[in-house]
Amino acid sequence: MQFIQKQHIPKALSLIQAVEFLAEYLGKSQEKRIYQYFLALELLKLIVKLRKWSLVDKFGLMISENNNYSETDHKEDEVATQFQEILGPLEYNPKAVNQKTIKEELKSIKDPIPKFNLGYYDVVQDKQTSLLTMLPIPNDIKQKDYESKLNQFRIKIGEILHLFRPIIYCSLILKYGGDSYTPYVISFFIDIIRFLIEFQIKIYRKSQKEELKIRAKEATICYILRNPFYSTIVKQIILNNTIGKLLNQQGWIYRFIIALIELRSSKCLLL
Numbered sequence: 189m190q191f192i193q194k195q196h197i198p199k200a201l202s203l204i205q206a207v208e209f210l211a212e213y214l215g216k217s218q219e220k221r222i223y224q225y226f227l228a229l230e231l232l233k234l235i236v237k238l239r240k241w242s243l244v245d246k247f248g249l250m251i252s253e254n255n256n257y258s259e260t261d262h263k264e265d266e267v268a269t270q271f272q273e274i275l276g277p278l279e280y281n282p283k284a285v286n287q288k289t290i291k292e293e294l295k296s297i298k299d300p301i302p303k304f305n306l307g308y309y310d311v312v313q314d315k316q317t318s319l320l321t322m323l324p325i326p327n328d329i330k331q332k333d334y335e336s337k338l339n340q341f342r343i344k345i346g347e348i349l350h351l352f353r354p355i356i357y358c359s360l361i362l363k364y365g366g367d368s369y370t371p372y373v374i375s376f377f378i379d380i381i382r383f384l385i386e387f388q389i390k391i392y393r394k395s396q397k398e399e400l401k402i403r404a405k406e407a408t409i410c411y412i413l414r415n416p417f418y419s420t421i422v423k424q425i426i427l428n429n430t431i432g433k434l435l436n437q438q439g440w441i442y443r444f445i446i447a448l449i450e451l452r453s454s455k456c457l458l459l
Contacts, residue, residue, distance in 0.1 A: 343389055346389070383407075410458045
């Protein structure tokens with residue numbers, strides 16, 4: 189019997205996130221107790237995530253529910269099928285063509301699809317690119333690179349770091365406390381290593397590229413709002429000394445801005 193169905197995983201993760209939020213704001217516990225709750229809930233998240241998210245390719249790159257390109261991938265697969273049905277097998281012409289000939293040929297082609305083969309290339313910003321990459325067709329070369337053993341290894345290592353970093357971070361908070369830079373710095377270096385690995389992945393689909401962008405964006409926001417960097421630098425120097433001088437600190441606009449930032453900087457959202 190399966191622990192949880194794959195289609196229910198995004199909802200299960202959202203539910204656990206809501207429990208973390210309630211544990212932080214309704215429990216009114218000490219910081220150590222709160223992070224004990226977080227550690228237990230993050231372990232539960234890990235178990236759920238190991239069942240994979242709503243979409244995951246065969247090598248393990250997880251695609252989160254806020255990724256908008258999953259449907260695009262599906263549509264491109266349909267277009268590729270239609271393309272192959274209409275035009276049949278693509279002709280392969282390995283003959284080498286120099287850049288001058290390429291430009292002349294491309295200028296003379298009004299409709300390049302009927303003459304399409306792998307022997308013709310387009311020049312985009314002084315970089316030679318196969319016409320195949322300009323069409324909504326999965327590129328065989330890209331797919332081959334993506335399925336290589338080295339690329340599979342990068343994906344798996346990146347996912348391991350991505351899944352276990354929150355658990356490591358919570359454990360370090362329990363040991364050193366939230367005011368220590370040790371958990372912050374160690375978590376930061378884990379993510380840096382993950383980024384160096386993940387951005388070497390040979391991307392095959394738009395959803396994969398978008399997923400890595402989402403992860404980088406979320407990590408950047410977290411490190412800006414995560415203590416002690418937030419309380420000692422962002423809040424004291426940027427918010428109080430900059431925005432506080434532009435707006436009346438007793439006014440509702442300033443307090444509203446601070447309230448929104450404080451809400452986003454909740455501990456449970458920065459794990």
